[in-house]
Amino acid sequence: MGEPPRLVATDIDGTLLRDDRTLSPRTAAALARIAAVGTPVVLVTGRPIRWLPLVYEQLAEPLPAICANGAVVYDPVTDEVLRADPLAPELLAEVARRLRAEVPGVSFAVEIVDSRQMRHEAHYPLRWDADHEAIRAIGSPEELHAAPAVKLLARAGEQDPDAFVRVVAGALQGLAEATHSSYSGLVEISAAGVTKAAGLAWYAARLGIDERDVLAFGDMPNDVPMLTWAGRGVAVANGHPAVREIADEVTASNEEDGVAAYLERFFPPTA
Structure with a gap:
């Protein structure tokens, strides 16, 4: 250039x-x-x-x-x-099902309303903006996929981020995109092609x-x-x-x- x-x-x-x-x-x-x-x-x-x-x-x-x-x-x-370009509710449900089967102790959060709000499972560890009014814990696993989400976040305790993303990507091959942008063991999941x-x-x-x-x-x-x-x-x-x-x-x-x-x-x- x-x-x-x-x-x-x-x-x-x-x-x-x-x-x-x-x-x-x-x-x-x-x-x-x-x-x-x-x-x-x-x-x-x-x-x-x-x-x-x-x-x-x-x-x-x-x-x-x-x-x-x-x-x-x-x-x-x-x-x-x-x-x-969000993950549809039925896709979220399938992604969560596969990862619960593949990754012991996995917990999830979803970015919804075009990422203006977040919903998370009670045991999902919040690292940032935990007190923000847009952040709320869900009451049941079904709430995780009640609405389209522009991103699904997955954690499973302390993990090597590169190794963890390979496990997640392998479980979701062809279904969704998995990547990471930190060294904290957080995997970020988007719709396929996003x-x-x-x-x-x-x-x-x-x-x-x-x-x-x-x-x-x-x-x-x-x-x-x-x-x-x-x-x-x-x-x-x-x-x-x-x-x-x-x-x-x-x-x-x-x-x-x-x-x-x-x-x-x-x-x-x-x-």
Whole structure:
């Protein structure tokens, strides 16, 4: 990609944000410069919609977002979901059935209402926003698949995330997508064919932009489909080994403003 990209897509956590979940002034300035010249930027994240305000309050203006690993495309200006591709209730039920049979002690949560709300089993360990009004425990296993869900979350105690995702993916082969974006033993499950790449491809087509003109940044296995789809996929130095292996290039870490440093090749700071 010798010419400047026509679309910039970036993961959020571990990529755009520093480890303390803040956006550096350098990165904020780089994104503002890109917007000023009219090049679209889209956030592509595993985060639900309800977690985006923590990012938007650090930006000069909110950016469109592809959430829930590609299942939701969101316009923050109008607060509108442009596209959603959830797991249907009957599919959720079958996925849960297979994993309960395959993984002892597995527990589940679901992101529903386009990821504005979460429902979880009583024994599912909440790591974040446990007191948020949109989070609620379910009263029976059937409630887990009472409504379409843009993401199913699975935990089974302390697990090696790479090994655990292989077990889940094997149990769900051909039925759903399984990936992970953290080292906490959480597996994220989407409908078959729903990945960050699929969500980004839909968004790029909507703008009339070819994949060859897309520059994408990421750090974790859920970013691999997006980085391999984009014309240029760039991993940050702190990224998972599987991500650095498939990336076209590796930039500096998220703590060292790696995304901003790479973007400055095409959108340099003004003197």
